[in-house]
Amino acid sequence: MFISFDGIDGAGKSTQRDLLTQWLTEQGHEVVLCRDPGTTEAGERVRDLLLHRAELELHPRTEMLLYMAARAQLVDDVIRPAIAAGKTVLCDRYLLANIAYQGHASGLDLEDVRGVGKVAVDHVMPDLTILLDLPEDIAFPRLGKNLDRMEAKGVAFMHRVREGFLKEAETYPHVAVIDASQEIDAIQKAIREAVSQRLKDMP
């Protein structure tokens, strides 16, 4: 099974991913963790460029293509081999983030992003996307003072990202929208239910 986590920055993805890893491991799954962008050596370098080089001004198209490039490497080096080996992949973010951040929030043509996304993921799509939904005015203060390049785009940008995620969730395949304003345990319970349900539905 391939599960991705998405949502605006500070929505609680890492917290919930770690709890789900614990549960799935107890159930006998061999879990492979990854983050997008990142995980591979090339992907981590691209991540550094995208998030931690404030001096670089990146056009939205450049940004979109860099995220896609990191993802293509992640698919070929990590995700596809892990799935083929029968492992369960949990990934922090995936293509849906590109559509929400660079499409809906930064104004790129959505069909263009989807088109490049097809090339980047090469048919490797999550069996389930957990979308942690939280108002930006709750998530933003959680980020603290050391904001990365994307977080520094601010709360109005995060609002557009959130709206984009929710719009995409109406049609994107296999998305579970989870109310992330709840307590950590309640969110985890909802995630486990969504995972159990999807496992039952899978061939």
Ligand SMILES: Nc1ncnc2c1ncn2[C@@H]1O[C@H](COP(=O)(O)OP(=O)(O)OP(=O)(O)O)[C@@H](O)[C@H]1O
């Ligand atoms: N349900 C919750 N209620 C209150 N605080 C939470 C909740 N979930 C996570 N947090 C706290 O919010 C902060 C951000 O959580 P976390 O790192 O899991 O989010 P994230 O979505 O992975 O963030 P980022 O997008 O910046 O990587 C952490 O300090 C975490 O302890």
Ligand SMILES: Cc1cn([C@H]2C[C@H](O)[C@@H](COP(=O)(O)O)O2)c(=O)[nH]c1=O
């Ligand atoms: C995959 C992807 C990510 N982003 C943004 C979302 C976040 O602001 C950062 C990644 O940091 P995180 O700690 O892993 O959440 O990058 C994006 O804009 N486009 C994408 O495709």
